[in-house]
Structures are given as C-alpha cells and as structure tokens.
Amino acid sequence: METSYETIVIGGGVVGNGIAYHLSERYKEGVLVLDKKYPMSGTSGSTQAWVWVHNKTPSWYAEFNMYSAELYPYLSKKIGDVEYKRTGGLSPFFNESDREKAKQLAESYRKIGIKIKVLSRDEVLKKEPSINPEVAGATYSSIDGNVNPFRLIDMYMRAAKKNSVHYSTYNKVTAIQKYEGKYIVVSDMETYVCKNLILAGGTWTRELGGMLGINIPVNQLRGQILVSEPLKPFLNYTISGLRQANNGEVLMGYSMEKAGFNRATTLDVIQETANMAVHYVPSLRKAKVVRAFSGIRAMPEDGFPILGKIPGFENLFVAATHSGVTLSPLIGTLMTELLVDGETSIPIDRYSISRFN
Ligand SMILES: Cc1cc2nc3c(=O)[nH]c(=O)nc-3n(C[C@H](O)[C@H](O)[C@H](O)COP(=O)(O)OP(=O)(O)OC[C@H]3O[C@@H](n4cnc5c(N)ncnc54)[C@H](O)[C@@H]3O)c2cc1C
Numbered sequence: 001m002e003t004s005y006e007t008i009v010i011g012g013g014v015v016g017n018g019i020a021y022h023l024s025e026r027y028k029e030g031v032l033v034l035d036k037k038y039p040m041s042g043t044s045g046s047t048q049a050w051v052w053v054h055n056k057t058p059s060w061y062a063e064f065n066m067y068s069a070e071l072y073p074y075l076s077k078k079i080g081d082v083e084y085k086r087t088g089g090l091s092p093f094f095n096e097s098d099r100e101k102a103k104q105l106a107e108s109y110r111k112i113g114i115k116i117k118v119l120s121r122d123e124v125l126k127k128e129p130s131i132n133p134e135v136a137g138a139t140y141s142s143i144d145g146n147v148n149p150f151r152l153i154d155m156y157m158r159a160a161k162k163n164s165v166h167y168s169t170y171n172k173v174t175a176i177q178k179y180e181g182k183y184i185v186v187s188d189m190e191t192y193v194c195k196n197l198i199l200a201g202g203t204w205t206r207e208l209g210g211m212l213g214i215n216i217p218v219n220q221l222r223g224q225i226l227v228s229e230p231l232k233p234f235l236n237y238t239i240s241g242l243r244q245a246n247n248g249e250v251l252m253g254y255s256m257e258k259a260g261f262n263r264a265t266t267l268d269v270i271q272e273t274a275n276m277a278v279h280y281v282p283s284l285r286k287a288k289v290v291r292a293f294s295g296i297r298a299m300p301e302d303g304f305p306i307l308g309k310i311p312g313f314e315n316l317f318v319a320a321t322h323s324g325v326t327l328s329p330l331i332g333t334l335m336t337e338l339l340v341d342g343e344t345s346i347p348i349d350r351y352s353i354s355r356f357n
Contacts (some may be wrong), residue, residue: 002184002190002191002192002193003190003191003192003193004030004192004193004194005029005030005031005032005166005192005193005194006027006029006030006031006194006195006196007023007027007029007030007031007032007194007195007196007197007198007339008031008032008033008034008183008185008192008194008196008197008198009023009031009032009033009034009198009200010034010173010185010197010198010199010200010201010208011033011034011035011042011199011200011201011202011204011205012033012034012035012038012039012153012157012167012169013039013040013042013043013044013153013200013202013324014044014149014152014153014156014324014325014328015044015200015202015319015320015321015324015327015328015331015332016033016035016039016198016200016201016319017033017039017152017153017156017157017160017328017332018156018328018329018331018332019198019200019319019331019332019335019336020033020156020160020165020332021079021156021157021159021160021163021165021332022329022332022333022335022336023165023332023335023336023339023340024159024160024163024164024165025163025336026336026340027336027339027340028163028164030164030166031160031164031165031166032165032166032167032168032192032194033160033165033166033167033168034168034171034173034185034187034192035167035168035169035170035171036170036171036172036173036188036204037169037170038169038170039153039157039167039169040149040150040153042202042203042204043202043203043295043296043297043298043324044149044152044153044202044324044325045149045150045153045295046225046263046293046294046295046296047149047295047325048146048223048225048243048251048253048254049146049147049148049149049152049325050089050144050145050146050238050240050243050325050326051068051069051072051084051086051144051145051146051147051325051326052065052069052089052144052238052240052323052326053065053066053069053089053114053141053143053144053326054089054091054109054114054116054139054140054141054143054144055091055105055116055139055240056323059108059109059111059112059114060112060350061304062109062112062114063112063113063114064305064327064330065323065326065327066112066113066114066143067330067346068326068327068328068329068330068331069086069143069144069145069326070143071329071330071333072084072086072145072147072329073086075329078159079155079156079158079159080155080158080159081151081155082147082148082151082152082155083147083148083151083246084145084146084147084148085145085146085147085246086142086143086144086145087144087145087146087236087237087238087243088140088141088142088143088144088145088236088237088238089140089141089143089144089145089237089238089239089240090119090124090127090128090131090138090139090140090237090238090239090240091138091139091140091239091240092124092131092132092135092137092138092239092240092280093135093136093137093138093139094132094134094135094136095136096136096137098136098137099118099136099137102116102118102137102139103118105139106118106139114141114143115141115142115143116139116140116141117139117140117141118137118138118139118140119137119138119139119140120137121133121135121136121137123137124137124138124140127140127236127237128235128236128237128239130234130235130281130282130283131239131280131281132279132280132281132282140237144238145238146238146243146245147325148245148246149325152325152328168187168189168190170188171187171188171189171190172187172188173185173186173187173208173211174186174187174188175211176197176208176211176212177212178212178313181195181314182194182195183195183197183315183316185197195315196315196316196317196339197315197316197317198317198318198319198335198339199216199310199316199317199318199319199320200318200319200320201320202218202298202320202324203218203219203220203261203296203297203298203299205218205298205306205318205320206218206219209310209318212313212316214310214313214353215356216306216318216320216353217300217301217306217356218298218299218300218301218306218320219299219300219301220258220259220260220261220296220297220298220299221256221257221258221296221297221299221322222255222256222257222258222259222262222263222294222295222296222297223253223254223255223256223257223294223295223296223297224253224255224257224265224266224269224270224273224292224293224294225251225252225253225254225273225292225293225294225295226251226252226253226270226273226274226277226289226291226292227249227250227251227252227289227290227291227292227293228249228250228252228284228287228288228289228290229248229249229287229288229289229290230247230248230249231244231248231249231250231287232248233248234283235250235281239280239281241253241254241276241277241280242277242280242281249290250277250281250284250287252273252274252276252277252284253269253273253276253277255269255272255273256297257269259296261296263293263294263295263296264294265292265293265294270289270292274289297322298320298321298322298324299322300320300321300322301356302355302356303322304321304350304351305319305320305321305322305323305327305331305351306318306319306320306321306351306352306353307319307320307321307331307334307335307348307351307352308335308338308348308349308351308352308353309338309352310353311352311353311354317335317338317339318353319331319335333345334346334348
C-alpha cells in the first residue's frame with residue numbers, strides 16, 4: 001500500500017529544503033522531502049556559498065538575487081543562526097581599462113536600487129589591506145555576503161521538522177507516474193502518492209523530469225574549491241574568488257568545467273586556483289592548503305533559474321537553479337505562494353520552463 005502526502009519535494013538541498021520549510025510555515029498538510037542520499041550530499045554541500053548579488057547580469061537577475069539576499073536576516077531570526085554574514089562584496093580588477101565597464105555596471109544597477117561603488121586602488125586597499133597592491137580598483141556592494149550552507153540546511157530541516165515536515169533519506173526516486181490526478185512516486189524504500197509534486201533535484205532534475213517524459217534542460221558544470229588551514233581572521237569582505245569562513249579557513253576558487261557528474265579534483269585546476277588566490281591575496285602564498293573538493297553546478301541551459309508550474313501537468317512544479325544558496329529564501333517563499341495561493345507576490349514568468357519550447 002502507498003503512503004499518501006499532500007506534497008512531496010524531491011531533493012533535500014538548499015532549494016528543496018527552502019521550499020519545504022517555507023511551505024511548512026503556511027501549510028500544515030503532510031509534506032515529505034525525499035533525498036537519494038543525505039541533504040548536504042549534492043551541490044549544496046560543495047559550494048562557495050556566497051550570498052552574492054552585485055555583478056550578476058542582466059540587472060533584472062541581480063534584482064531577483066537582491067530580494068533573496070534581503071530575506072536572509074529575517075530567515076536567520078526565524079530558523080536560527082545560519083552564520084549569514086553581510087560582509088559586503090568586492091570584485092577587484094587589475095586593469096585600469098576595466099573601470100569604465102565597472103562604472104556602467106554601477107549606473108545600470110543604481111536604477112534598480114543596488115548600490116555599487118567603483119573604488120580606486122587606495123580605497124580597495126583601505127578596505128581590504130591584504131589585496132594585491134597591484135589592484136587597479138574594485139566594484140563594491142554592501143549587500144553581498146556569505147552563509148554556512150551546512151548550517152543553513154540543518155536549521156531549515158530542524159524548523160521544518162518542528163512544523164511536521166517528514167524526511168526520508170537514502171531513498172532514491174526511481175519512477176514517477178501520473179494517475180487519476182495524483183502522482184505516484186516510486187522510491188527505493190516505498191511507493192508514495194501525492195497531490196503536489198515539486199522537482200528540486202538540483203543537477204539531477206533533468207533525470208526527474210525524464211521520468212514523466214518532460215525535458216528539464218539542466219546541465220552539469222563542475223567547480224573546484226581549495227580550502228586553507230584555519231587562519232586568524234584577516235579578510236573583511238567576500239571577494240569574488242575567495243572568502244574566509246567563520247572557522248578561519250579560506251575557500252578559494254570557482255572553476256567552471258564541463259565534466260558531467262565527475263566530482264574529481266584535478267591538479268591543473270588546483271594549480272590555477274592557487275595562482276588566482278595568491279594573485280588576489282599575496283599573503284595566501286604562505287598558507288597551507290588542507291583540502292580540495294569539487295561540486296557539480298545545476299546549470300539551466302540559459303543560466304537562469306527554472307521555476308514554477310510545469311505546463312500541461314496539474315500540480316507539478318520545478319525549482320532548479322544555479323546560485324541556489326543566494327536564491328534559496330526567495331525561491332522557498334515564491335514556490336510556497338504559488339502552491340498555496342496560486343500566484344506569486346513578484347512575477348516569475350520569465351523563469352518558467354515554457355521559455356525553452
Ligand atoms: C563550486 C561551486 C560554487 C558555488 N558557489 C555558489 C555561491 O557562492 N553562491 C550561490 O548562491 N551558489 C553557489 N553555487 C551553486 C549552489 O551551490 C547550488 O545552486 C545549490 O547548492 C543547488 O541546490 P539544490 O538544492 O538545487 O541542489 P542539491 O544541493 O544538489 O540538492 C539536490 C538533491 O536532490 C537529491 N536527488 C537528486 N535526484 C534524486 C532522486 N532521484 N531521488 C531522491 N533524491 C534525489 C540529491 O541527492 C540532492 O541532495 C556553487 C556551486 C558550485 C559547484
């Protein structure tokens with residue numbers, strides 16, 4: 001016999017958990033989150049976790065990210081300390097010729113309420129004395145920061161469980177069928193029936209769509225990150241390229257490689273990343289690297305989130321995106337509105353899967 005839930009979320013990363021938690025605030029019906037491994041095993045456990053806004057393009061996408069960043073302080077109040085720090089973000093440039101581009105970025109973002117300053121060399125070094133003195137300048141925005149993705153998921157889960165959300169881990173979904181207005185979700189452990197089904201499987205979302213004959217165009221893009229030994233706090237800002245975590249470790253890098261689902265780390269990228277980090281912050285030359293890891297981005301074909309209802313399938317929803325750490329609180333909020341109220345407080349039409357038709 002199948003177990004019934006009102007809503008099933010497939011995927012327990014920052015996106016699936018953000019949805020499950022926000023749903024649980026409004027909606028006391030049965031919600032189940034399924035994950036084939038454990039909730040930090042996917043991309044959400046192998047990320048830089050910047051909450052990053054200021055040089056995302058085009059400006060409407062930066063605006064979307066800004067709304068999510070603005071939700072973080074409130075989210076932390078509700079679910080507990082997720083080590084969210086609004087450090088401010090610096091994107092250094094090393095050629096004076098890049099200043100004009102930076103000024104154009106600042107001007108176009110001013111119109112949507114994202115304040116970006118274009119800093120001189122001296123201003124950069126005053127803010128972040130460890131940066132390479134050869135820097136020409138930087139764009140700076142106070143809205144950027146970072147979060148601890150492990151705490152974020154842990155706190156989401158604790159809060160969701162308090163609100164009666166169920167979890168089943170190490171339980172892979174192997175088939176999905178539509179039957180008499182409901183979804184039958186077949187997993188390794190059990191078969192479930194639900195009214196609402198949310199596909200939040202990160203980089204595996206294409207596979208989940210395929211179970212219902214739907215093309216969800218999410219690709220894989222590997223990123224490798226180096227981790228230093230814990231160093232005494234010395235970086236004040238989140239720098240596009242590296243950040244210092246609360247425990248003193250510096251996380252360096254963001255490579256972008258087409259390697260399918262292969263999560264290996266490779267010597268060439270490790271070397272490039274170390275060179276980049278030392279170029280930005282020369283004192284890192286003396287730091288010991290203790291670990292390298294890689295994560296596989298969930299990268300929609302055009303780079304922008306795929307969010308909302310799936311046309312032609314009643315009560316079927318998708319949430320697949322890069323920048324899922326930044327966007328998690330907003331996606332959770334908007335997907336909840338869509339499910340509970342049938343509409344969202346800000347339009348998400350441009351993120352509909354129908355744009356790929
Ligand atoms: C190197 C790197 C750096 C990044 N830096 C940033 C950053 O600074 N800021 C930012 O905002 N974002 C960043 N990202 C992106 C961000 O980490 C991701 O967008 C986010 O983690 C995606 O979350 P998710 O919940 O969609 O996916 P995941 O965390 O991968 O969760 C999906 C879950 O679905 C489960 N699942 C899949 N298929 C099934 C199935 N058949 N049955 C059951 N469960 C299933 C998986 O086990 C997994 O746990 C970075 C990514 C990488 C790789």
